[in-house]
Amino acid sequence: MEAPRPLILITNDDSVDAPGIHHLADCVRSLGDVYIVAPAHPHSGQSAALTVNAPLRITELPSEKDGIRLFTVNGTPVDCIKLALHTIVPRKPDVVFSGINHGSNSAVNVTYSGTMGAVIEACMQGIPAVGFSLLHHSMKADFTFSTAFVANIAADVLANGLPAGICLNVNIPARVMPEGIKVCRAARGHWSDEYKRYLDPHGVPFYWLTGRFINDEPDAEDTDEYWLNCRYVSVVPTLVDQTAADALKALASRFDN
Amino acid sequence: MEAPRPLILITNDDSVDAPGIHHLADCVRSLGDVYIVAPAHPHSGQSAALTVNAPLRITELPSEKDGIRLFTVNGTPVDCIKLALHTIVPRKPDVVFSGINHGSNSAVNVTYSGTMGAVIEACMQGIPAVGFSLLHHSMKADFTFSTAFVANIAADVLANGLPAGICLNVNIPARVMPEGIKVCRAARGHWSDEYKRYLDPHGVPFYWLTGRFINDEPDAEDTDEYWLNCRYVSVVPTLVDQTAADALKALASRFDN
Numbered sequence: 001m002e003a004p005r006p007l008i009l010i011t012n013d014d015s016v017d018a019p020g021i022h023h024l025a026d027c028v029r030s031l032g033d034v035y036i037v038a039p040a041h042p043h044s045g046q047s048a049a050l051t052v053n054a055p056l057r058i059t060e061l062p063s064e065k066d067g068i069r070l071f072t073v074n075g076t077p078v079d080c081i082k083l084a085l086h087t088i089v090p091r092k093p094d095v096v097f098s099g100i101n102h103g104s105n106s107a108v109n110v111t112y113s114g115t116m117g118a119v120i121e122a123c124m125q126g127i128p129a130v131g132f133s134l135l136h137h138s139m140k141a142d143f144t145f146s147t148a149f150v151a152n153i154a155a156d157v158l159a160n161g162l163p164a165g166i167c168l169n170v171n172i173p174a175r176v177m178p179e180g181i182k183v184c185r186a187a188r189g190h191w192s193d194e195y196k197r198y199l200d201p202h203g204v205p206f207y208w209l210t211g212r213f214i215n216d217e218p219d220a221e222d223t224d225e226y227w228l229n230c231r232y233v234s235v236v237p238t239l240v241d242q243t244a245a246d247a248l249k250a251l252a253s254r255f256d257n
Numbered sequence: 258m259e260a261p262r263p264l265i266l267i268t269n270d271d272s273v274d275a276p277g278i279h280h281l282a283d284c285v286r287s288l289g290d291v292y293i294v295a296p297a298h299p300h301s302g303q304s305a306a307l308t309v310n311a312p313l314r315i316t317e318l319p320s321e322k323d324g325i326r327l328f329t330v331n332g333t334p335v336d337c338i339k340l341a342l343h344t345i346v347p348r349k350p351d352v353v354f355s356g357i358n359h360g361s362n363s364a365v366n367v368t369y370s371g372t373m374g375a376v377i378e379a380c381m382q383g384i385p386a387v388g389f390s391l392l393h394h395s396m397k398a399d400f401t402f403s404t405a406f407v408a409n410i411a412a413d414v415l416a417n418g419l420p421a422g423i424c425l426n427v428n429i430p431a432r433v434m435p436e437g438i439k440v441c442r443a444a445r446g447h448w449s450d451e452y453k454r455y456l457d458p459h460g461v462p463f464y465w466l467t468g469r470f471i472n473d474e475p476d477a478e479d480t481d482e483y484w485l486n487c488r489y490v491s492v493v494p495t496l497v498d499q500t501a502a503d504a505l506k507a508l509a510s511r512f513d514n
Contacts (some may be wrong), residue, residue, distance in 0.1 A: 106500075183513055208311075
């Protein structure tokens with residue numbers, strides 16, 4: 001009996017309507033059977049948020065491509081992974097891919113990223129998982145140069161898996177053919193000047209998120225920010241378990257009683 | 258000139274109406290001036306989600322207690338921290354506390370926790386930060402036994418700070434006087450049987466999140482799950498930077514080109 005084709009589950013946070021997720025599916029569909037289970041509406045900045053107290057719906061849409069089935073869920077990227085594993089896919093997927101996000105998820109932005117929230121969820125469930133993001137926010141972003149890099153990383157992870165508890169956060173420079181791939185660490189940083197203030201027609205203020213990212217270590221040459229600036233694809237191995245193992249002893253001597 | 262009193266910023270994810278946040282404020286208000294900036298509505302399971310494309314409002318409410326000012330934001334716990342730092346507090350707070358959450362944030366639940374999303378945001382901004390959670394979901398939970406433990410941990414962190422990039426995830430057993438405090442690592446695990454399926458009046462299915470937590474290492478004696486079962490307060494030092502530093506070399510040899 002022939003071995004079944006690999007099962008590939010794909011989601012994103014920009015919704016089923018974003019070109020990036022369909023480009024991702026095209027990059028990998030020669031590798032196996034593809035299930036796309038994506039949010040019905042955009043969920044950027046939703047991190048690992050999940051819907052705890054509202055009903056979720058699954059809708060299957062017609063797919064125009066062989067080997068791809070297409071579903072939406074009226075929830076977050078994490079909801080998509082959880083509900084897909086519970087109800088939609090016929091068996092545990094061999095791999096989960098998320099993206100291709102329209103916009104960067106480098107550095108500390110992994111914390112806020114719905115794209116990576118889904119990846120961390122899959123990793124927690126024991127499935128090798130990779131998030132892909134292009135450094136271009138526009139829904140008209142050009143994904144052409146990303147194709148070979150996405151396909152190669154995806155094929156490697158499908159063939160060789162990933163260490164337990166570790167997923168990959170892949171960011172791709174925009175508008176250029178990347179120079180290559182670099183495995184690196186996330187740059188430390190934070191956002192600044194984060195809100196624009198307005199007055200509503202009644203003179204009452206409201207605030208809208210904006211701001212700029214500050215790289216707290218611009219001189220470091222081993223970070224994703226550095227290599228993305230050098231036009232490389234950055235690959236950051238990312239831990240599900242956030243325990244600061246190196247700090248356990250010193251803090252135990254301070255707090256244990 | 259006298260040194261100013263310490264500035265303490267408090268938020269949570271259960272909203273300004275939850276008793277836990279007011280108990281937390283009572284535990285620490287002898288230590289400094291307290292600003293509570295809390296979500297106007299519950300945001301459990303919102304992780305580090307932020308509001309990227311909608312207006313945010315700040316509302317100051319009357320506070321019944323000396324030394325406490327009380328604000329709500331119509332957003333997530335991370336929105337509360339970001340907007341508080343940008344606009345509400347008079348200077349950078351000396352410490353940020355989040356909680357006391359009505360319900361556990363132990364083990365992998367830190368990933369989904371809005372309580373801890375706010376703490377990680379504060380840590381990213383360079384402020385010592387601690388999340389407190391009681392292992393009791395009810396809005397009628399009894400926080401009495403938590404008081405001395407919360408006050409002691411808060412006073413220590415205010416006096417001595419925390420290592421850069423590390424915040425604390427504190428969980429407190431319910432309904433008992435804790436035996437003591439243990440610094441420990443987060444137990445690895447995942448959720449199972451996560452959805453209940455219903456049919457709506459038209460016969461169309463919908464799904465509601467439920468499930469049970471599976472501790473993947475029930476025999477380990479150095480995890481938060483273990484010590485909580487022994488009736489200890491668990492303190493997990495938690496990293497903002499999720500880079501899997503130990504995996505960089507092996508993965509570089511596989512992907513770099």
